Amino acid sequence: MEKLKTEIEELKSRLAEAEETLNAIRSGEVDALVASGPDGDQIFTLQGAEMPYRILVEEMNQGALMLIPDGTILYANTRFSQLSKTPLEQVIGSSWQQFFPRDKHPQLETHLKTTEPVSPPEEWSLQAADGSFCPVQLSLRSMSASGVKGFSVIVTDLTGRKQSENALRKTSAELLERNEALEAFSNIVSHDMRAPLRTMQGFVAILLEEYGDKLGSEAKSYLDRIQSSANRLARLIHDVLAYTRLSGDKNEVATFDLDKMMREIVETYPNLSGPNIEIVASSAKVRGHELALGQCVSNLLGNALKFVPPGRVPCVKFWTEATNGRLRLWVQDNGIGILPKDQGRIFDVFSRVHNDAAYEGTGLGLSMVKKAVEKMGGQVGVDSELGQGSRFWIELDRA
Amino acid sequence: MNQQKCILVAEDNPDDFVLLRRGFEKAPLTHKLVHVCNGKLAWDYLLGEPPFSDRNQHPFPDLLLLDPRMPALDGFDLLRLLQSHPELSALPVVVLSSSLVESYAKTAKRLGAREYLVKPMDLDEYRDLALGLHQRWLVDSIPGAPHKP
Numbered sequence: 001m002e003k004l005k006t007e008i009e010e011l012k013s014r015l016a017e018a019e020e021t022l023n024a025i026r027s028g029e030v031d032a033l034v035a036s037g038p039d040g041d042q043i044f045t046l047q048g049a050e051m052p053y054r055i056l057v058e059e060m061n062q063g064a065l066m067l068i069p070d071g072t073i074l075y076a077n078t079r080f081s082q083l084s085k086t087p088l089e090q091v092i093g094s095s096w097q098q099f100f101p102r103d104k105h106p107q108l109e110t111h112l113k114t115t116e117p118v119s120p121p122e123e124w125s126l127q128a129a130d131g132s133f134c135p136v137q138l139s140l141r142s143m144s145a146s147g148v149k150g151f152s153v154i155v156t157d158l159t160g161r162k163q164s165e166n167a168l169r170k171t172s173a174e175l176l177e178r179n180e181a182l183e184a185f186s187n188i189v190s191h192d193m194r195a196p197l198r199t200m201q202g203f204v205a206i207l208l209e210e211y212g213d214k215l216g217s218e219a220k221s222y223l224d225r226i227q228s229s230a231n232r233l234a235r236l237i238h239d240v241l242a243y244t245r246l247s248g249d250k251n252e253v254a255t256f257d258l259d260k261m262m263r264e265i266v267e268t269y270p271n272l273s274g275p276n277i278e279i280v281a282s283s284a285k286v287r288g289h290e291l292a293l294g295q296c297v298s299n300l301l302g303n304a305l306k307f308v309p310p311g312r313v314p315c316v317k318f319w320t321e322a323t324n325g326r327l328r329l330w331v332q333d334n335g336i337g338i339l340p341k342d343q344g345r346i347f348d349v350f351s352r353v354h355n356d357a358a359y360e361g362t363g364l365g366l367s368m369v370k371k372a373v374e375k376m377g378g379q380v381g382v383d384s385e386l387g388q389g390s391r392f393w394i395e396l397d398r399a
Numbered sequence: 400m401n402q403q404k405c406i407l408v409a410e411d412n413p414d415d416f417v418l419l420r421r422g423f424e425k426a427p428l429t430h431k432l433v434h435v436c437n438g439k440l441a442w443d444y445l446l447g448e449p450p451f452s453d454r455n456q457h458p459f460p461d462l463l464l465l466d467p468r469m470p471a472l473d474g475f476d477l478l479r480l481l482q483s484h485p486e487l488s489a490l491p492v493v494v495l496s497s498s499l500v501e502s503y504a505k506t507a508k509r510l511g512a513r514e515y516l517v518k519p520m521d522l523d524e525y526r527d528l529a530l531g532l533h534q535r536w537l538v539d540s541i542p543g544a545p546h547k548p
Contacts, residue, residue: 186500187498187500191468191496191497191498191500194497194498194518194520195412195414195415195497197520198414198415198418198497198518198519198520199412199414199415199418201520201521202414202417202418202421202521202522202525203414203418205521205522206421206522209522234520241500
């Protein structure tokens with residue numbers, strides 16, 4: 001009985017003590033957080049509230065330092081110790097300068113004298129205890145706690161980022177090299193393949209001019225065959241070169257007058273006049289590579305004139321149409337048209353729908369158009385029906 | 400007007416030289432065409448070094464036609480040499496290339512070539528080329544007046 005009484009007294013006093021504490025916390029005399037919930041009040045004291053911050057700082061993937069104005073490290077987290085390969089107890093109390101290359105020390109000094117509350121992040125290299133370097137980003141923030149001035153420093157390891165940057169740089173260097181190789185190749189194609197061709201063409205012409213009378217008609221027809229083959233190869237080389245040139249990056253984007261360009265191109269076709277050609281005037285200006293687009297329009301016009309059935313007079317119409325912020329240039333012909341199943345592949349390299357000798361070509365004209373227009377951020381397409389002519393379009397950004 | 404002039408042709412492809420000569424014949428133009436097959440020989444010819452020391456037989460040219468790509472001193476190297484030579488730098492040089500590559504044209508102009516022409520692919524074009532060269536570089540103008548560009 002006596003024992004029970006003592007126990008009750010003890011519990012009472014503990015309860016009173018607890019209530020006192022709670023009241024003190026509530027009145028703000030003690031730092032803690034009281035959270036009222038369905039299971040009663042939960043108390044987070046100062047010690048408890050500090051825990052998440054400690055864990056956050058200790059376990060974060062960035063190194064963290066606290067410095068006093070002379071650069072002495074008051075606090076460092078585990079990550080900084082790992083990055084600097086220095087035991088934590090050796091880090092704390094030492095100068096932060098020792099973790100950076102000597103030639104950077106004056107800059108570190110400047111940082112500590114700054115009056116800016118936050119310094120913009122900078123790239124540095126951290127020197128570890130074993131002498132190795134690690135690329136890092138430093139973010140400095142000046143702070144004052146209980147009247148003591150200091151700095152907090154966040155050290156982010158950039159090794160991973162640097163590696164991907166390097167890999168990216170390497171890839172783009174390789175691409176550049178491959179581009180150069182391609183350009184060198186097209187130079188060779190242009191020069192070395194044209195030379196023997198010129199000999200063939202030239203000497204066949206001499207034979208025909210000088211000895212044509214002495215040769216029978218059969219012999220002359222053979223020479224004609226050689227001549228036309230050589231001409232075809234010459235066109236092919238010319239187009240391959242033009243195609244490679246379009247893929248280069250040397251074209252500059254500019255604003256220019258589409259109408260003017262079309263008229264100039266049409267003028268280069270002396271047989272086109274009056275009823276054969278119609279340009280619906282517009283004052284449209286587009287953004288693109290003028291030379292490349294000129295080549296495209298020229299190719300489309302060339303096709304419109306080439307792919308007509310025998311006996312039909314070609315008739316070409318150009319007009320423009322505004323479509324939400326862009327401009328579509330239409331080129332309509334009255335030619336042989338394209339089957340729906342072929343319309344998808346006509347823009348492919350070396351793709352030829354008509355292998356008919358009457359419609360000879362290299363299979364590069366439309367792929368050139370597509371490539372050039374897409375490089376300008378535009379699109380190409382075609383509407384066509386077999387026998388009913390075709391309508392090709394190029395869509396570009398309006399100026 | 401059609402006084403005979405001398406044209407030095409530095410060209411490593413003998414076929415191209417025949418076609419060029421043919422172009423002049425078709426024009427018809429009677430200029431003396433001298434063929435050397437690389438840049439080194441062209442340089443020797445211009446300096447009058449043996450075997451070209453006899454100027455009666457090997458007259459100093461009025462025009463140099465140059466293929467940019469040749470063995471033993473290519474056309475561009477020869478242009479550089481000419482540029483640095485006080486007397487030879489006045490000789491009009493036309494680069495006659497089979498390359499359509501634009502950078503070649505720029506290099507040639509930068510190194511002092513008066514013109515960059517692409518070799519024709521047929522005989523009529525060769526004839527036109529010969530006529531053009533004749534009009535621009537080989538017609539006598541008023542003595543002392545500079546050649547037309």
